[in-house]
Amino acid sequence: MSPLLEVKNLSKNYTHKAHFLPGKQVSALSDISFTLARGEILAIMGETSSGKSTLAKIVAGVETPSSGDIWVNGQRLEKHNYRQRCQVIRMVFQDSDASLNRQLTIGEQLDEPLRFNTDLVATERRRRIREVLQRVGLLAEHAEFFPHMLATGQKQRVAIARAILLEPQIVVADEALAALDPSVRAQIINLLLDLQQDMGISYIFVSHSAEIVKHIADKILVLQHGKIVEFKETAALFDAPTDDYIERLLVTSGHIKQQVDKYAKEQ
Numbered sequence: 192m193s194p195l196l197e198v199k200n201l202s203k204n205y206t207h208k209a210h211f212l213p214g215k216q217v218s219a220l221s222d223i224s225f226t227l228a229r230g231e232i233l234a235i236m237g238e239t240s241s242g243k244s245t246l247a248k249i250v251a252g253v254e255t256p257s258s259g260d261i262w263v264n265g266q267r268l269e270k271h272n273y274r275q276r277c278q279v280i281r282m283v284f285q286d287s288d289a290s291l292n293r294q295l296t297i298g299e300q301l302d303e304p305l306r307f308n309t310d311l312v313a314t315e316r317r318r319r320i321r322e323v324l325q326r327v328g329l330l331a332e333h334a335e336f337f338p339h340m341l342a343t344g345q346k347q348r349v350a351i352a353r354a355i356l357l358e359p360q361i362v363v364a365d366e367a368l369a370a371l372d373p374s375v376r377a378q379i380i381n382l383l384l385d386l387q388q389d390m391g392i393s394y395i396f397v398s399h400s401a402e403i404v405k406h407i408a409d410k411i412l413v414l415q416h417g418k419i420v421e422f423k424e425t426a427a428l429f430d431a432p433t434d435d436y437i438e439r440l441l442v443t444s445g446h447i448k449q450q451v452d453k454y455a456k457e458q
């Protein structure tokens with residue numbers, strides 16, 4: 192049986208736009224290959240500028256690769272087929288403020304992907320939006336709210352609602368927890384883990400936080416200068432980091448697990 196996701200030989204070069212380096216090529220990713228199984232959580236780690244966001248964006252279809260391709264359930268994703276891509280992979284960004292349109296209500300913003308990617312009529316779309324808002328711990332009435340009327344954690348819930356609206360198999364989260372305060376972060380982690388259980392979603396998490404990664408990820412992919420330097424089960428890598436670079440990335444204080452357990456009990 193083919194893996195849920197198969198990334199094959201991805202590379203990405205950017206062309207410098209700065210006038211002192213016109214046309215110079217930057218290699219952001221080089222020959223990246225890995226697989227993700229159904230229901231699995233993969234963390235992407237690495238130092239600043241190692242290529243984490245570029246890889247997340249290419250998998251989610253927000254950025255196109257210079258070469259290589261991506262397969263889901265044994266089918267190659269076509270580069271410009273947005274409808275095909277967003278039925279299977281969706282992305283949650285770090286900055287929910289920037290990713291939400293201030294001029295539109297939450298309901299209008301959630302309606303867009305449904306209008307473009309499904310054949311549902313208006314009443315069915317409204318029902319789906321209400322259901323999804325409730326599924327992420329908001330109220331159906333939040334559909335009438337504008338983003339500025341919501342707290343940061345609620346906005347991140349809206350971003351998650353938008354990601355799961357089309358029932359994707361994979362959600363890519365780029366530092367989606369970094370801007371949240373610890374208690375909200377613990378609640379959002381619990382929500383993501385609940386969705387993994389209920390909907391069988393697989394996640395790719397870009398994270399700088401060893402604590403979060405240790406708590407939630409099944410496997411870790413470590414990037415350095417755009418190349419994979421490690422791809423291993425989380426427990427095995429924490430038990431025996433392969434080198435100093437990886438050891439530095441994995442420094443943790445263990446607070447996240449305590450917070451997540453505490454908020455899970457309170458819910």
Ligand SMILES: Nc1ncnc2c1ncn2[C@@H]1O[C@H](COP(=O)(O)OP(=O)(O)OP(=O)(O)O)[C@@H](O)[C@H]1O
Nearest residue numbers: 205206217219237238239240241242243244245246
């Ligand atoms: N749009 C772009 N144009 C030119 N270069 C880019 C662009 N996006 C990223 N890069 C370059 O590609 C490399 C990888 O960047 P990327 O943002 O993927 O790294 P990252 O690991 O996510 O970093 P961070 O942890 O700081 O977010 C960097 O050298 C960056 O400067």
